[in-house]
Amino acid sequence: MAGRGVTIADVAARAGVAASTVSYVLSGKRSISPETADRVMAAVADLGYHPHAGARALASRRAGxxxxxxxxxxxxxxxxxxxxxxxxxxxxxxxxxxxxxxxxxxxxxxxxxxxxxxxxxxxxxxxxxxxxxxxxxxxxxxxxxxxxxxxxxxxxxTCVDLDFEAAGRVCAQYLVERGCGDIALLGASEAVYARRTGFAERVREGFLSRNAARAEVWPCPDDAASVQRTVKELLTSKPELTGLAVHNEPAVGHVMHALADAGRRVGEDFHVVVIGPDEVAERTHPQLPSVLVPAxxxxxxxxxxxxxxxxxxxxxxxxxxxxxxxxx
Amino acid sequence: MAGRGVTIADVAARAGVAASTVSYVLSGKRSISPETADRVMAAVADLGYHPHAGARALASRRAGxxxxxxxxxxxxxxxxxxxxxxxxxxxxxxxxxxxxxxxxxxxxxxxxxxxxxxxxxxxxxxxxxxxxxxxxxxxxxxxxxxxxxxxxxxxxxTCVDLDFEAAGRVCAQYLVERGCGDIALLGASEAVYARRTGFAERVREGFLSRNAARAEVWPCPDDAASVQRTVKELLTSKPELTGLAVHNEPAVGHVMHALADAGRRVGEDFHVVVIGPDEVAERTHPQLPSVLVPAxxxxxxxxxxxxxxxxxxxxxxxxxxxxxxxxx
DNA sequence: CCTGATCATCGAAGCGCTTCGACGGACCCT
DNA sequence: AGGGTCCGTCGAAGCGCTTCGATGATCAGG
Structure with missing residues (x-):
């Protein structure tokens, strides 16, 4: 029942076996007869035994x-x-x-x-x-x-990460399926590209892989004015643009405003998809489809x-x- | 230089002392001559020695x-x-x-x-x-x-927490100092009051302690409609109300809308103060003064x-x- | 019925550290 | 000079666990 101060010796005594036997029951590193094992497990439960982490680490060279x-x-x-x-x-x-x-x-x-x-x-x-x-x-x-x-x-x-290239591809795919002709990826500011080339680059490549001829990638700072300007330029330079992927969390809200100002109705004649957390994509009107980092x-x-x-x-x-x- | 596998015995050998002496130098639990201590510390540095956490925990009954x-x-x-x-x-x-x-x-x-x-x-x-x-x-x-x-x-x-009563008092104080006549605290929904009475209660008491005659506390759910309604009732029932403290994070935005709808100009003829995180108080126009939980x-x-x-x-x-x- | 293999269990030796008691030397007092 | 203190250091005993080799017991094969 206790817990504090119960050692493997106490368990061994109560089960009528040697301490090493208890250890083997617990670790399964040697075969122990079912009857003995049962008795040991009962003693463990009765006493509320938990192995001392330090002792275990010392003896087994594994800290857990x-x-x-x-x-x-x-x-x-x-x-x-x-x-x-x-x-x-x-x-x-x-x-x-x-x-x-x-x-x-x-x-x-x-x-x-x-x-x-x-x-x-x-x-x-x-x-x-x-x-x-x-x-x-x-x-x-x-x-x-x-x-x-x-x-x-x-x-x-050993490295693990989101497949950013696939993310870019999925976004392009989504826009193409919605019937968008020209599409663009509004990326992070140049600074981010510089800092962690890998990940932004990979999104770009994935995005372009789907329909390269009619896709473009525009980096963009995330303040309201820059986004406003970038979106305007983008719409001017590509009049047939009807699909946009945004890989720039803080810019998403501004992008929506800029599109509204330009008379584009998102969800109807224009499509936007976000690479970023759910909250960002949920905070807009209308809410946007998104690819998130599956933390x-x-x-x-x-x-x-x-x-x-x-x-x-x-x-x-x-x-x-x-x-x-x-x-x- | 190594680190991995360096034991106190290695350090002791290199410094020409007993292992226990090294231990005492490191823990300071017995006085050791400066010369010896220096030699030991040098050996520790040379070898990149760090005590084995498990062994230490086992012997000292302190895990660190x-x-x-x-x-x-x-x-x-x-x-x-x-x-x-x-x-x-x-x-x-x-x-x-x-x-x-x-x-x-x-x-x-x-x-x-x-x-x-x-x-x-x-x-x-x-x-x-x-x-x-x-x-x-x-x-x-x-x-x-x-x-x-x-x-x-x-x-x-042993418990530690924000002094919520003082928080309530500070908010009332702020509003009174701004010349507000009648003031109110818009609290959390009844449910929250029920769940952790202590903390909501304490804010209320602090708030009322400042100028009880002209202060009221209104609980309020946090959905837009409820807030809209509560604020409207509040303004009707207390026409001279010019100061509001909001202790309900999600409701803050809605409160601001409701006040605007009612023609109150926050920061000019009306004052609002928030009990909640900075982001909530910064996301409004105008930004609001706030008391935060100092995590x-x-x-x-x-x-x-x-x-x-x-x-x-x-x-x-x-x-x-x-x-x-x-x-x- | 003896031999060798297999199985279940035991005892003892550490793992690397802290801590306690002991011990020699330096120092002070008389 | 002798006795008592105090200081700095040492050696040994554990802390609670895992693991290795050893030991009976059990069983199949000849």
Whole structure:
């Protein structure tokens, strides 16, 4: 009934077996007769026994904890972060692991610390950038890890991310199916393209792959004035444009205004699709179809891959999650 | 330089001392001569030594980890949650502790598990409700803990929260200072009052304490129609009303529309103040002054209190954080 | 009925650390 | 000079678990 202070010896005594036998029942690493196993499990339940995490870590060289490093401070999109954290914790618990939360600003030193102190068995690194000092540290430390996102040099690393190319393709597809003639992708500002080339580039390529002849990609800053201007220029330069994909969260609202100002009726003679979180696509009138970053799935996949690696099972270096188009 | 696999014995050998001496240098629990200490610290740095967390936990009965249980799934206000997590991790690291992330849906069983496995030394429980099964478990387990929020029976527990009564008072004060004659508090729907009486009640009392004769409190659901109706009734029944405090996040936008419909010009002949997150108060035209839930401060205070408790130092059972009014 | 294999269980040896008691030397007091 | 303190350091004993090799017991095959 207690819990606090119950050791494996107590369980062993109550079940009338050796401590090692209890350990084997619990881990299943040697075969134990069903009768003995039952008696042990009953004792465990009676006493409310839980193995001491530290002792277990010391003896087995497995902490039963994985670290999750999140960019907790800056302008990351919050809902995505939460879904991610929630997905990771839930999946980890399914594998009987706990999750240690680290902030990205602990940086490489933080990684070195958790690796050396053996406080965690592995690591999930979120929001990896193209040039990320943590990536080098990771490689040096040899700590099993899974990254969300792709750094410039992913050699030998396990990475998971949304298949952004497919996302671009899905958006183009959607617009073409709606009968749009000319279509365009309104992207992020140049700055974002510069910072994480990979991901914006991949959306562009996917978008253009569908109907390249009549598709264009326009980068665009996200302030109201720039969006207003960009949309105006776009409509002028391509009079037959009737479909627009927007891969720029903060700009979505402004885009809708600019289209309304230009006399386009979205949902009727004009179509818009968003790459971004649900809330953004739901806050407009009319609500827009969207492809979202499936944070929960990403987290689950990352954790699952990490567990595999810890068990010495091979996982693919690179895993791309299929985008899901939500109609509204 | 290595890190992985470096033990205290390696450090001891390199510094030419006994392992226990290294331990004492690191913990400061016995006096060691400066020369020896220097040599040890040099060896630690050279080898990149970090104590093995499991071994340390086993021998010292201190894990160096605290758990943080968050409601990661449901409709909690996200920015608050993130600020909270970020504040807690940062403060914990200052005390050389790590943070284990748990979801509220692990419930009492989760608490029992982490307590019995000694994987954490203490616990921070966020978003405590008036009737919370975890609270009873906590008391039973005797795990050192700090709660954010006040359960019905806080006897013997350490709780931290915003001083909601002061928040109500500050809002009334603000309106009175703006020369408002009659003022009102538009509160949450009855349901919220029912769920966590404490906190809504306390705002009401604070609000009424300032100028009770000319102040009223109106509960209100948060859908557009209800808000529209409530505001209209309010303005009719109190023609001299020129100041309104809104303690109902989702309703704020609707309140502004209703006031505009009624011809009130907020910021000129009418004043509104919000109790809620910054984003809500910033999304209106004009932006509104507001009292926010200081998540980061709450988290830091909670962690600090927990550290104290772990060190056997007394902390107050109940700590109320002063509200801060942000003018805009 | 003996041999060798297989199965279920045990005991002991660590895992890397903290902590307690002990011990020699330096220092102070008389 | 002798006794008592205090200081700095050491060695050994565990913390609670896993894991390895060993040990009986059981059983099939000859």
């Amino acid at each position: 904890v994985v670290a999750m490093m999140l960019p907790l401070r800056d302008g990351m999109h919050l809902p995505v972060l939460m879904q991610f954290a929630s997905g990771a914790v839930t999946e980890a618990r399914r594998h009987d692991q706990d999750v240690l939360l680290m902030t990205a600003d602990e940086g490489p030193a933080g990684l070195a610390r958790v690796a050396a102190s053996a406080i965690v068995d592995g690591l999930i690194l979120m929001d990896v950038e193209v040039r990320d000092p943590r990536v080098e540290a990771l490689r040096r430390l040899g700590l099993p890890s899974v990254l969300i996102g792709f750094p410039a040099d992913a050699e030998g690393l 929960e799935t990403l987290a689950e996949t990352a954790v699952r891959h990490l567990m595999r690696k810890l068990d010495g099972i091979d996982v693919p270096d690179s895993t791309l999650i299929e985008p899901q188009l939500t109609l509204r | 980890v605290v758990a943080m249980m968050l409601p990661l799934r449901d409709g909690m206000h996200l920015p608050v949650l993130m600020q909270f997590a970020s504040g807690a991790v940062t403060e914990a690291r200052r005390h050389d502790q790590d943070v284990l992330l748990m979801t509220a849906d692990e419930g009492p069983a989760g608490l029992a598990r982490v307590a019995a496995s000694a994987i954490v030394d203490g616990l921070i429980l966020m978003d405590v409700e008036v009737r919370d099964p975890r609270v009873e478990a906590l008391r039973r387990l005797g795990l050192p803990s700090v709660l954010i929020g006040f359960p019905a029976d806080a006897e013997g527990l 980061e401060t709450l988290a830091e205070t909670a962690v600090r209190h927990l550290m104290r408790k772990l060190d056997g130092i007394d902390v107050p059972d109940s700590t109320l954080i002063e509200p801060q009014l942000t003018l805009r």
